[in-house]
Amino acid sequence: MSAAVLLLSLTGLGLVASPAHADGPGSGTPYVVTVGDSYISGEAGRWAGSSNDSEAPADALGAHAYHDNATHTAELIPKCHRSLSAEAYVGGGVGGLNLACSGARTTTGTGSDFKPGLDFYDDGAGKQGQAKMLQAFAATHNVKQVVVSIGGNDFNFASVVTQCVQDFLLSPSWNPDYCRDDSSVVANFTSSNVTAVRAKIATAFQNVRTAMRNAGYGDSSWNLVVQTYPSPIPAASGFRYGQTGYTRQSVGGCGFWNADADWANSTALVTINSTVRAAIGQSGLSNARLLELQSAFNGRRLCEKTVGLYEEVGLSSWTQPTAVDRTEWINQIRTVTTVGSNYYIQESLHPNYWAQLALRSCVRQTYTQNRGGTCTIAGTGLLNGEPRMTLN
Numbered sequence: 001m002s003a004a005v006l007l008l009s010l011t012g013l014g015l016v017a018s019p020a021h022a023d024g025p026g027s028g029t030p031y032v033v034t035v036g037d038s039y040i041s042g043e044a045g046r047w048a049g050s051s052n053d054s055e056a057p058a059d060a061l062g063a064h065a066y067h068d069n070a071t072h073t074a075e076l077i078p079k080c081h082r083s084l085s086a087e088a089y090v091g092g093g094v095g096g097l098n099l100a101c102s103g104a105r106t107t108t109g110t111g112s113d114f115k116p117g118l119d120f121y122d123d124g125a126g127k128q129g130q131a132k133m134l135q136a137f138a139a140t141h142n143v144k145q146v147v148v149s150i151g152g153n154d155f156n157f158a159s160v161v162t163q164c165v166q167d168f169l170l171s172p173s174w175n176p177d178y179c180r181d182d183s184s185v186v187a188n189f190t191s192s193n194v195t196a197v198r199a200k201i202a203t204a205f206q207n208v209r210t211a212m213r214n215a216g217y218g219d220s221s222w223n224l225v226v227q228t229y230p231s232p233i234p235a236a237s238g239f240r241y242g243q244t245g246y247t248r249q250s251v252g253g254c255g256f257w258n259a260d261a262d263w264a265n266s267t268a269l270v271t272i273n274s275t276v277r278a279a280i281g282q283s284g285l286s287n288a289r290l291l292e293l294q295s296a297f298n299g300r301r302l303c304e305k306t307v308g309l310y311e312e313v314g315l316s317s318w319t320q321p322t323a324v325d326r327t328e329w330i331n332q333i334r335t336v337t338t339v340g341s342n343y344y345i346q347e348s349l350h351p352n353y354w355a356q357l358a359l360r361s362c363v364r365q366t367y368t369q370n371r372g373g374t375c376t377i378a379g380t381g382l383l384n385g386e387p388r389m390t391l392n
Contacts, residue, residue, distance in 0.1 A: 025216040030144040031095040032367060033137065034088040035118060035130045035208065038081065038102035039229060040149035040359075042066070044350035045083025047343075048318035049327025051310040052251065055342055058310065058327070060318050060353040061085060063342070068098065077101060079113050079346065085356040087147070090364040094144075097137060099130045102346055105153045106200040118150055118204035120211075131207040138215035145367050146212070147291070149227040150204050151276050154197045155188050160268065161349055165333055168255040173244040180263035189271050201279035209285055219287050225366050226280055227359075228273040230293040232330045232349045233302050235262050240305040253332025253348075254303035269294065289372030291362060296375050296389070297355055302330035318353070324387055325380045329355035358387040365391040 034040045046065035047058045061084055067074055068082045075082070080101035089096035101116050103109070108121035108129045121129035128136075134146065164179035171177035179185050187193065205224065212222055233239075236258030241248040249255030256264065273294055280288045299306045310316065313326040333348040351359060361383075362375035369391060378390035 025139055026142055026221055028142045029093070029095045030142050031097055031137075032088055032090055032145045032147060032363065033097045033134060033143050034086065034100050034147045034149075034363075035134060036100045036147075036149040036227075037104045037151075037153055038100075038346070038350055039152060040087060040147065040227060041081055041098060041100035041102050041104075042083030042086030042356055043081045043102040044331040044347040044352045045081075045085035045356040046353065047331055047347070048353035049307075049310060049323060049329075050253065050332050050352075053311050057315065057317050058352075059342075077114060077116065079103065080115075081344075081346065083356060085353050085360075087356060087360040087363045090360060090367060092364070092368075094367065095141070097141075099133050099137075100149070101130070103153060103158075104130070104150070106150055106204040118148070118207050120207065129207075131204075131211040134208065135211035135215050138212055138217065143212070143215075143217070143222055145223050145225060146208055147225040147227065147363055147366075148205070148208065149229070151197060151201045151279070152229055152272060154200055155193075155268075155272050155275075157272075158346075160185050160188060161333065164257075164260050164264070165249065165255040165335070167260070168243075168257055169246065169249060176243075176257045176259070178257055178263075179260050180267070189268065194271060194275055198275045198279045198282060201276060202282035205279060205283035205285055205288065209283075219285075222287065223370075224285055224288045225291050225363070225372060226276060226288055227291045228276055228293050229269060230296045230351065230355075231265055231269055231298065231301060232351075233261055233264065234298075234304045235265050238301070238305055239303050240308065241303055248303065249333070251309075252303040253334060253337075255333060289366065291366055291372050292374040293359070293362070296358065296362065296377070297329045297351070299377060300325075300329035300354070302328050302332065302349065304328070321381065324354050324382055327354070328352070329358065329387075354387055357385070358389050361386045361389040362391060365389070 046061045048060040049058045051057045066081045082098045086098045088098040103115045108117040109115035116130045119129040120132045167177040167179045241252045307328050331347045331352045373391040379388040
């Protein structure tokens with residue numbers, strides 16, 4: 001794919017946000033705004049599949065993939081990883097703004113890395129919560145749809161994954177140490193914690209509504225689309241690498257014991273998504289819609305039998321016509337393997353370039369069809385540069 005063709009495709013798909021129009025709330029170019037965490041910010045959106053031989057086959061967007069400032073040379077908020085392939089940019093005359101941040105929780109975190117939550121935090125020196133940022137933008141733009149992915153980090157998603165991989169690497173196959181029963185993991189899924197997290201998510205949704213009301217919008221003049229989380233790894237029977245030895249992690253980057261993979265799909269993911277759904281009702285929002293993504297990547301998940309690394313499927317570049325169907329849509333779990341590379345540990349187990357474009361198609365369909373639904377793979381190949389997805 002030539003640079004000229006790629007640039008045209010990026011523009012056509014809305015990878016470059018439409019120009020801003022200071023028309024005021026409810027007038028001018030319509031906008032879709034995304035808020036929340038790494039599963040909507042575009043984390044891992046640089047990479048189209050994986051290879052252990054070289055970065056080159058999978059490097060779809062290059063070194064500026066996460067640079068979202070005006071000159072496309074740096075991040076507005078370091079490590080938010082708002083990628084150019086993120087789902088906010090639906091195109092078709094609709095503007096896109098990505099306010100989400102990798103690592104974000106429902107409330108703002110002000111540690112070593114600033115992580116804006118879905119609140120009205122404002123330090124007076126430029127650091128603001130996502131609800132505050134949304135309010136300011138919506139006051140001078142025509143925001144028709146806000147899409148949110150939030151809650152995973154309130155369940156300590158990254159820590160759970162780390163514990164599961166650690167248990168896989170540090171225990172033998174004849175006496176596996178499972179993460180599903182580790183106290184540090186179990187604590188996240190107790191009924192009391194689920195109740196607490198549900199309340200936090202509900203408050204986050206209410207903060208989005210408050211931001212829009214403060215910007216001058218009636219509740220019926222815009223829609224909130226709430227995303228559930230997709231399954232990133234298959235159940236035990238779906239892995240292409242066995243669980244004996246270290247191949248599952250050293251080659252596939254998917255170091256989960258079979259029992260933990262089954263638990264992750266049947267218990268952890270189900271609990272998180274059920275909590276997100278329940279939070280919609282608890283929030284009391286009348287204009288919220290649900291975008292179900294739990295099965296969106298089935299058949300293209302990390303280490304799934306139906307796909308492979310570039311060297312395993314005989315491909316050499318993400319630009320080859322069958323790459324979207326034969327390579328993974330979820331980034332490998334990386335540890336020390338990021339040393340000396342362009343990979344980030346925080347990209348681990350996140351939807352990659354293919355998946356981000358697939359999610360964009362899902363969001364576009366919620367916008368054009370004016371509804372929620374369940375989004376799944378609809379066929380092979382690309383349609384207008386994106387994987388084929390359908391909203392049912």
